[in-house]
Every structure is written in structure tokens, then in C-alpha cells.
Amino acid sequence: MTKEGPDRRGLIIGGVAATVLAPIAQAQEKTPMYGLIGQMLAAPGKRSELIAILSASVDAMPGCLSYVIAEDPSNADALWISEVWSDKDSHAASLKLPSVQAAIAKARPIIAGFPQHFETRPVGGYGLKA
Incomplete structure (x- = not known):
């Protein structure tokens, strides 16, 4: 000055x-990553069928960094689904994909409920680029 x-x-x-x-x-x-961890209940005796439907629709989802379907060892009808997305918008866009819409329609009759659902903000870990 x-x-x-x-x-x-x-x-x-x-x-x-x-x-x-x-x-x-x-x-x-x-942009922070976006995560979901949720429990899904299949109709009695339909867990394997539900796993097959959900597993068939997980490829080609832009922004999906991880999508894991796991059996709940303490409940024969329960699944845990863990998802990591590059961002929340990518997850929202995935729900509009024709393959995902078809899987939802096919799975809906054998889904008995969603007793637990958690949103997370993944910050790192094995297999994820933070």
C-alpha cells in the first residue's frame, strides 16, 4: 500500500x-461418498431366490463402488446389503436404471420387510479409494 x-x-x-x-x-x-447398510427380510423360505434376483442386477451401476449381499447367520430369512457409492446422486440415479427397476419389480413380491436401514458416509477402507 x-x-x-x-x-x-x-x-x-x-x-x-x-x-x-x-x-x-x-x-x-x-464430494463425500455415500453408503447404505440395510437389513432385508425375504418371505419365509425365499432368501435364496431373493439373493439371486439382487445379485443379477448389480453390474453396470455407474458410481457404485461396492455392493455386498450377505446372509444373516442368525435369521434364515434375513439379508444384509452394504453399498458404497461415489456420491448420493449416483445412488439415486441407479434406482432409475431399467435393470434395477426390473429387479425391484421381480423381488417386491418376496420381500417381507426392511427392519433396519442406515445411511453412512464412507471415508476409506480396503478396496475403496477415499
Whole structure:
């Protein structure tokens, strides 16, 4: 700053730097990953059928980083499904995919309920790029 006011050259350089660096800083900010962990109950005796339906529809889901279907060892009709998505929007978009819509329609008659459902924000772990 001079006696006449702010240093014009410094203001110009600062303005240019802010204009150039702002998009870089924004690009480095990552959208948080999105996770779901839920228990699904199959109609009595239909767990294997439900697993087959859910397993057939898990490929080609953009943004899906992990989709795991697991049997609950303490309940013969229960499954646990763990999902990790690049972001929440990717998960929402997946529900509109024709393959996912077909799987939902096919599975709906043998789903007895969803007793537990948790949203998470995955931050890392084996197999995930954080």
C-alpha cells in the first residue's frame, strides 16, 4: 500500500491469483461418498431366490463402488446389503436404471420387510479409494 492507497499492481495480481486458484481448490474438494447398510427380510423360505434376483442386477451401476449381499447367520430369512457409492446422486440415479427397476419389480413380491436401514458416509477402507 502506498500513501495514495492500495498498491494497484498487488490488487491485480491478487485478483488474478484468486481467479486462477479458485477452480483448482474447488476441484480438490471431494464430494463425500455415500453408503447404505440395510437389513432385508425375504418371505419365509425365499432368501435364496431373493439373493439371486439382487445379485443379477448389480453390474453396470455407474458410481457404485461396492455392493455386498450377505446372509444373516442368525435369521434364515434375513439379508444384509452394504453399498458404497461415489456420491448420493449416483445412488439415486441407479434406482432409475431399467435393470434395477426390473429387479425391484421381480423381488417386491418376496420381500417381507426392511427392519433396519442406515445411511453412512464412507471415508476409506480396503478396496475403496477415499
